[in-house]
Amino acid sequence: MSNEKKVRAYTNIALIKYWGKRDDQLILPTSSSLSLTLDAFYTETSVSFDDSLEKDAFYLNETVQDEAATQKVSRFLNLFREQSGMKAPAIIKSTNYVPTAAGLASSASGMAALAGAANLATGLNLSPQELSIFARQGSGSATRSIYGGFVEWQKGTSSSDSYAVKVDDANWDIGMVVVVVNKKQKELSSREGMKLTVATSPFYQGWIDSTAVDLVNIKNAINDRDFEQIGAITESNGMKMHGTMLGANPPISYWEPDSVLAMQLVRQLRKKGIPCYFTMDAGPNVKVLCRLSDSEKIKTAFLDYFNEDQLIISGPGSDLKEITL
Ligand code: 2P0
Known part of the structure; x- marks a missing residue:
């Protein structure tokens, strides 16, 4: 056809x-x-x-x-x-x-x-x-x-x-290491989670206000290719989203113990001089923003605590495209 x-x-x-x-x-x-x-x-x-x-x-x-x-x-x-x-x-x-x-x-x-x-x-x-x-x-x-x-x-x-x-x-030299903490279907969908947050979190206006500032700053950092600045804003913005969710009634948290472990490992790697930053979405997995050239090193460090199949390295993706069969 x-x-x-x-x-x-x-x-x-x-x-x-x-x-x-x-x-x-x-x-x-x-x-x-x-x-x-x-x-x-x-x-x-x-x-x-x-x-x-x-x-x-x-x-x-x-x-x-x-x-x-x-x-x-x-x-x-x-x-x-x-x-x-x-x-x-x-x-x-x-x-x-x-x-x-x-x-x-x-x-x-x-x-x-x-x-x-x-x-x-x-x-x-x-x-x-x-x-x-x-x-x-x-x-x-x-x-x-x-x-x-x-x-x-x-x-x-x-x-x-x-x-x-x-x-x-x-x-340019940028990518992510995705730490798959749990592949199971999440209990609260993003759609429901965000609805509850908007309706009940007293932190919501703070979230809106500070996200607008983060957006301006990250676009400047991207323009300057300032990786550390991009990472710092990313980490901060993601945590603010989760903080806003914790303020919902009833409170929302997608974190699991291994999510916290992964975030600690990122902070330790940073102290050792490898620039990397975490973010999390509506689930327990942790995404580590890094230079693609550092991704293997980061993966190796994570292998002390996570299995090979929980660690996925990715570079930047391209536009939507047609695939010829
Ligand atoms: C995002 N997430 O910006 C945020 C951060 C998850 C956390 O977009 O209701 O599946 O279909 O618009 O797009 C996930 O929400 O929600 C999401 P709908 P969606 O990526």
Whole structure:
């Protein structure tokens, strides 16, 4: 079939976090965020419309998905159907090269790849900026996965100007060591976690105010290629997000003992003269921002406490791309 093309989108890890919506329906964030796209974690997706189907069928990692998961995909595809006039049901095939829902932002690469594949299958020929707006309506973090390198999601004033822009291609000595503390499905989704935080944390306004300052400072540091400054802002912003969550009622914590161990190891490595900085998302895993040229050294130090398969080195990822089968 002519539309059986796959699209690959890489995941991203926020250095300046997105944690809260001002519009739940359109997924408009309370603040702008900034991420690094990673090449080690990605999703590949194809969409083929087929009139002979009764309804959409969604396969993830070659397994047909249940009603709830399929509906989420269908609702997202409907945005493309509305825009293109396409009415037929579709077969959606997705392969996740990401430990799903382990806090490694699988929804980012997942929804970005789906947006790219739907764009191809409908022939809408959307620009990356338009694709970013579509991806956003699937999942906030997916907004940023349209681009490689350092990417800013500008919160905008409405749906039409809340999209991602590339800040820098990160084509220099930078990367991450991802410490997989626990691959299990998390108990509280980001979506629920951020909603509760916005509604109940007395620290929330402080979070918004200081994130705006962090964003300006990190963009200057990226422009200067000042790795230590980028790392220090990243570490501070991530911890502030977790502090804000601790202020929610009931309090939210995604940390596990090994998360704390990993953060301590990063501080020790820094004392020994290896510049590296940690960040954490809505899960127990720790991401260590480092110079790619130091990543093997950092991994070796972590091997005293973690297994080989818990330590994944990644360089910067690229823009969303079409994969020819
Ligand atoms: C981020 N996270 O900026 C933040 C930091 C996790 C912690 O974006 O509700 O799956 O689909 O917009 O994008 C995870 O939240 O949430 C996330 P929805 P999403 O990467």
